Amino acid sequence: MADLTTSYLGLQLENPVIISSSRLTDQLKGLQKSAAAGAGAVVLKSIFEEQIEYDSRSMIKGMDDFSSHADAYDFLANSSKDYYIDRYLDLVEKAKAALGIPVIASVNCVSQGAWLDYADRFQEVGADALEINMFIVPSQTAISGANIEQQYIDLLRKILAKVSIPVAVKLGYHFSGMANFMKQLDELGVRGLVLFNRYYRPDIDIEKIAMKAGDIVSVEQEASLSLQWTALLSGQLGCDICANTGIHTGDAVIKHLLAGASAVEICSAIMKFGYGTITDMKKTLSDWMSRKGFDTLDDFRGLLSKSNTDSPEVWERTQYIKAVTGIS
């Protein structure tokens, strides 16, 4: 088998296939299945800042007279918060002890709330890195793109000041000046960008005339977005890019490495096809490398990124013009 090792966030991974944050990674049993199937690393299910806030609020909702119950109020608010945090830290610690592969903790946050107080505890219990899943829905007409980007940067600056383990940011693609924004994150000290998160997709049931949830799992075609942006940005950023969404096959892993990714994160493929997907991806990658005469991932990583290809325009608009007009 070819050498599939890769460096991501300064961590040495046996191979570039990482199991992304999801219900596959919320319990030790699932994490052990991923490790046994040969994953390069795992990202634990995110702890959500809302989860903590909501639970605190729900427990103290009935206490309308806080002045006479101040101690109890404080106790409930804090013990509720600690319950989730302690459970999460326990999972990080157990995963680290049991798996033998890098364990990346994950926080889903949008504000500089209470969770920042415990950001450094992830590293204390052994997390190798922290992935921040952040999404401010740009749905308010009064708030500019620059304002939203600044919110990301302010929060990430605080996180980076608080933790010493590498920090990756998992992003969506709702940024107008995407390359510039990602460069700003790179310069801030973020060690990796996970491109892109796949958000909840609301849908409408026309018979019931009601809202419904869209598919929670991705389809293969969705990978074209991460492929394009990995290729566009990989040569321009110092930090690593980890591709995500729609990566279902070994071929897709190879394409993202050729575009310049350090690693890929997968989740839907395992939910659809089982843990054997990890073995299949590694075998496809290894066989392809042997066929093409590559010994290591660095022999071909980024070969087709925008900065390395002779035809950088294929990653941008001209390809579209060519497709619709036939002009070559």
Ligand SMILES: Cc1cc2nc3c(=O)[nH]c(=O)nc-3n(C[C@H](O)[C@H](O)[C@H](O)COP(=O)(O)O)c2cc1C
């Ligand atoms: C059931 C489910 C739960 C998820 N939970 C999280 C989560 O807690 N945090 C997170 O960052 N991403 C979460 N995700 C998103 C995945 O990590 C991943 O980004 C997304 O599914 C796209 O990758 P894929 O196409 O390989 O599935 C979840 C996805 C699914 C399907």
